[in-house]
Amino acid sequence: MMKNIKVTDILLLICSLILCFGTAFLFTACKMKDDSSYMTCHWAQIIVVGLGAVLSVTNLTRLFIPRSAGTGIDISNIAVAVLAALMPQMIIPMCMMHTMRCHAVMRPAVIIVSVIIILISVIDMMVTVNSRGERGKNISE
Secondary structure (H helix, E strand, O other): OOOOOOHHHHHHHHHHHHHHHHHHHHOOOOOOOOOOOOOHHHHHHHHHHHHHHHHHHHHHHOOOOOHHHHHHHHHHHHHHHHHHHHHHHHHEOOOOOOOOHHHHHHHHHHHHHHHHHHHHHHHHHHHHHHHHOOOOOOOOO
């Protein structure tokens, strides 16, 4: 039986892939230093790529699971996206100069994509709850 795929399912998958691959290849952190070591912003980038991969896998599963389980995925999307948004600077410190690539490119891009994922997940949750009709309705029904 084919699942009824919603626009939010596709948007969440696309945003998750942007967070994963965009952070890996487009809006990257600072490059390797001359002594072949990395600054701490590089490790923030690696973790955000990993969080984007987790979001991509969970949002890919949305295409194959029943609609009722989507709310749980929305909740996990919000938690992981908040963690991804906080990773550069709040959890892992960035470079000291605010003109560096990690501050000017990576951090704003990660925050913007993470906020979009959070907003789409909240909207999807609200639509799913409203489409069920009752808030207390059992998921298995």
